[in-house]
Every structure is written in C-alpha cells, then in structure tokens.
C-alpha cells in the first residue's frame with residue numbers, strides 16, 4: 001500500500017487528516033485511487049480531470065524527494081506527500 | 090555600518106555569544122546586517138521580534154494598513170491597545186522596546202512589483218511573510234534579480250513550510266509553485282491560530298541568523314514542512330524548474 005499525505009486544507013474538505021492508503025504502482029494511479037474515494041478533491045489536484053495535469057500550486061514528494069513525473073513508479077510502503085502553495089502569514 | 094558592540098549590547102547578548110557558532114565575531118556580523126521583512130504579521134512579526142532580540146543591526150519593515158482586532162491572535166508586535174494605529178509605527182514602538190539600538194527603516198505600504206526592487210535593494214537577507222501571492226511573487230522576482238537570499242515561510246491552518254531561496258542555487262517560489270491557488274483571493278482566506286505562524290517565524294529567524302553568520306545546515310534545496318494537527322514533519326528536497334519564468338536563465342551555482 002501507498003500512504004498519501006494531504007495538505008491540511010484538503011484534509012478539512014474530506015474531514016480526514018490521517019494518511020490515506022491506496023494500492024497503486026505509479027503516482028498517477030495513486031492519485032486516481034485517491035480521487036475515486038474523494039472525487040470532491042478533483043479540482044484541487046487536476047487542472048482538468050480529463051488531461052490529468054497537476055495544478056500549478058501542487059508539489060509531489062515520494063519519501064521526501066520531489067517528483068514531477070506522474071508516471072514515476074511507486075513501491076509498497078512509499079509515502080506520497082502533496083504539498084500545496086500557501087501564503088498565510 | 091561597522092559600529093562595534095557596546096558593553097550594554099554584549100551584556101544583553103552574552104548568552105548567545107556563548108554559543109561557539111556565534112561568539113563575538115558572529116554577533117558583530119549580526120550587528121552589521123540589514124534584513125528586510127515584507128509584512129510583519131504573524132510570521133514576519135515573529136521573525137522581526139526574534140531578530141531584534143538576537144541583535145540584528147538594521148531591520149527594514151514593509152507593511153501597509155492599520156492594526157485590526159482580527160490580527161491580535163497572532164501578531165507578536167501589536168497589543169489590544171494598538172488597535173487602529175498605523176502598523177509600522179506600532180511595530181517600531183515594540184521593536185525599540187526589545188532592542189533600543191537597532192536601526193529601523195519603515196515603509197507603510199505593501200510590496201508591489203514596481204516597489205520591491207527599491208525597498209529591498211539594501212537588504213543582506215530578505216524575509217517573506219506576506220499573505221498574498223501577488224506580493225510573494227514580487228518579492229521572489231526582486232530577490233532573484235538582485236541575488237539576495239530570501240527566507241520564505243507560509244502557513245494555512247495548522248500547516249506550514251519554510252525554504253531558503255538563493256538565485257542559481259535553489260528553486261525559487263515560481264519554480265515550486267508557478268500558479269497561486271484559485272481560492273487565495275485576499276488576505277483573509279486562511280484560518281490561523283497564533284502558535285502556527287509563531288513556529289514558522291521562529292524557524293525563519295534561525296535561518297536568517299545562520300545565513301548571516303554562516304553556520305549549520307540551511308534550508309537550501311529543502312522545504313521544511315509541518316502539519317501541527319498530525320505532527321507530520323518533513324524535510325523535503327526541492328529542485329529548480331528548468332522552465333521557470335523567473336529564474337531559468339540564472340546560471341547554476343554548484
């Protein structure tokens with residue numbers, strides 16, 4: 001399983017702040033699994049759900065390393081963090 | 090500015106001069122340094138207060154407007170008695186109480202693309218705690234153009250992050266986040282409890298001091314990230330974006 005860690009704001013939207021476990025072999029399929037469970041997050045993650053292009057305010061990290069290729073492979077036990085742009089001060 | 094430390098200053102700062110990473114030489118570097126802080130609220134005000142205590146020589150503070158009641162849950166440099174007063178006057182008053190020998194230059198305005206290069210020009214380090222992406226992108230572009238290190242910290246709710254941006258060495262804000270989130274339409278969109286910006290600001294103050302004195306590991310090419318609800322804490326590696334509209338043409342410095 002892959003554990004997905006969401007931004008606080010997205011956790012608020014789905015009323016769930018703990019990591020979400022999904023079964024996936026790439027980042028893209030992990031995000032697809034996440035959005036199957038929580039379709040209300042769709043517009044916060046994809047610019048357009050059909051093209052599956054990531055929003056320009058989202059960064060992805062696998063085991064704390066930045067990853068930009070959505071086809072990058074995942075291994076069981078990997079941690080996938082979504083960190084979105086914030087400006088609160 | 091090369092004024093040497095007075096006996097009174099040394100007495101006030103003796104416990105940090107005891108740190109081998111600082112010592113008298115490091116303390117003198119802090120006194121010689123100019124730090125510009127854009128927006129001096131929950132995050133920036135925490136940085137300003139900590140730097141004033143640490144004996145920074147010169148702060149440039151940039152912040153428009155007046156003190157509103159809704160800021161008082163998190164602004165270190167304002168109290169209930171300061172409501173409706175001009176922000177930078179209030180910050181100056183409290184900063185002088187902390188450190189009467191520190192030079193303060195105040196600009197009663199929020200930063201813009203046109204003004205950023207002028208207001209930030211003389212800074213050795215720039216600190217960004219602005220609540221609007223438009224201001225953050227303006228500060229980022231100016232810091233890259235003038236090659237000044239930028240310590241950037243931000244929060245939303247119980248989450249926050251800090252990174253240090255150095256032209257040619259690290260990603261810039263536009264590398265990491267080329268677009269702002271659609272929902273971020275004004276400075277009131279984020280819910281906040283004072284402890285969270287306080288933590289972000291304290292970490293940023295440490296980073297500024299390390300940059301000026303030159304010790305320890307920096308948050309260059311790293312995003313320090315925290316969620317205070319779950320205590321999920323991360324030191325994330327970040328990379329430059331070769332297609333960045335702000336810094337792609339800046340030559341890589343190994």
Ligand SMILES: [Zn+2]
Nearest residue numbers: 261264333336
């Ligand atoms: Zn860039």
